[in-house]
Each structure stands twice: as structure tokens, then as C-alpha cells.
Amino acid sequence: DTVLTQSPALAVSPGERVSISCRASEGVNSYMHWYQQKPGQQPKLLIYKASNLASGVPARFSGSGSGTDFTLTIDPVEADDTATYFCQQSWNDPTFGGGTKLELK
Amino acid sequence: EVQLVETGGGLVQPGRSLKLSCVASGFTFSSYWMYWIRQAPGKGLEWVSSINTDGGSTYYPDSVKGRFTISRDNAENTVYLQMNSLRSEDTATYYCAKGYGSYFDYWGQGVMVTVSS
Secondary structure, rough: OEEEEEEOOOEEEOOOOOEEEEEEOOOOOOOEEEEEEEOOOOOEEEOOOEEEEEOOOOOEEEEEEEEEEEEEEEEEEEHHHHHEEEEEEEEOEEEEEEOOOEEOO | EEEEEEEOEEOOOOOOOEEEEEEEEEEOOOHHHHEEEOOOOOOOEEEEEEEOOOOOOOOOOOOOOOEEEEEEOOOOEEEEEEEOOOOOHHHHHEEEEEOOOOOOEEEEEEEEEEEOO
């Protein structure tokens, strides 16, 4: 299985820029996707294929990377962005990162 | 508007069976792969099963292979997950998700399955 590693938590102030990283145990080309999950809700697609913004997602969100290293950037961060962010690869059988919990200071 | 509504969850004893259903609306169901993904309490996400558009191909991770079966009824816009020989580690919220290419563009609200004696 392709293991995806994310930092467990980050804390930022509203208005700042935050980068959330995801590292794959093997190359996944650009088949990396990002989801946002707020407490008690289902995940929501933010970014697909590394850098493509999903429909209806604010342009404050962006994605980059290829191969093994990927980044989700939020700029500027807003209070409503408090959530857990998961990366997911689809180069092999789907696997998810452990999630990064974003908290606002 | 795309909607995915899961039902069938509940409390079940270890070794018993449970069948989940997911009714889809708002898109041409028969044109998309469908998936089940689960999330244990306070944990991350785990892909559980996939099914292609006509139901002829199904896929599972080793953790559920041989115990879980995904199926679909395109006439009823419904995807199912038959879960047999349930274990405590199967306790989770189960999400139905619509596939688009290689990612999941819509998710249901989830249904809780608790395996406990």
C-alpha cells in the first residue's frame, strides 16, 4: 500500500498563509487529491489531481506537487477553515493520509 | 443537486452480518463508479470497496476482502455493502462516495456501524 504521511496538527492566525504537506511512500504521479472534513460532517473535495480546484471551492485554496511531495495551501486562512484536511492518492488502490487538524489561533 | 443517502447502520454483534444501502440522486448513477469508505471513531479514512459502472468489477482492500461485498442496482440508483463476519475493528462511520476519475467528488452523510457484544 502507498502510505501517505501528514503532520498531525497546525495552528495559524486568520489572514495568514498555511501550507499542509503530504508525503507519499512512493511516487503517485499527480494522482493526489485533498479533502476538508469539519467535525460531524462528511469529507468535501477541495483539490483533485494535485492542483485542480474542485467546483465551488474558494480560490484561497490551492494545491501543488507531483511524485511524492504535495502541498495544500490556504491563503488567506479564514475562521471557517477550521477542519481536518486529508490527502488521498489514486495511483494505486486508494489510500488516505492520517489528516492534518487545522486550528485557528 | 447530487445526494447520497446511506442507511442500514446500527449495533451488531461480532460475527454477524449487516447490509448498508446508499441511494443516489442528482446525477446519472449508471455512469459512475461508486465507493464505500469508512472512518473509525476519531481516526482517519479507509477505502473499503469500489464497483464499476455495470457492477461487473469490484475491488477491496485485504482488511475486508472475503467478508464484504459491494453491489449496485442501476435501476434503483442504489449501491450496497454486504458486511459479513463483522469484527470490532469494523466499527466506523461508513460513507458512500461517487467517483469521478480517480477521486471522490461527492460523499454521503455517513452511517454508523458499531460491532460489539
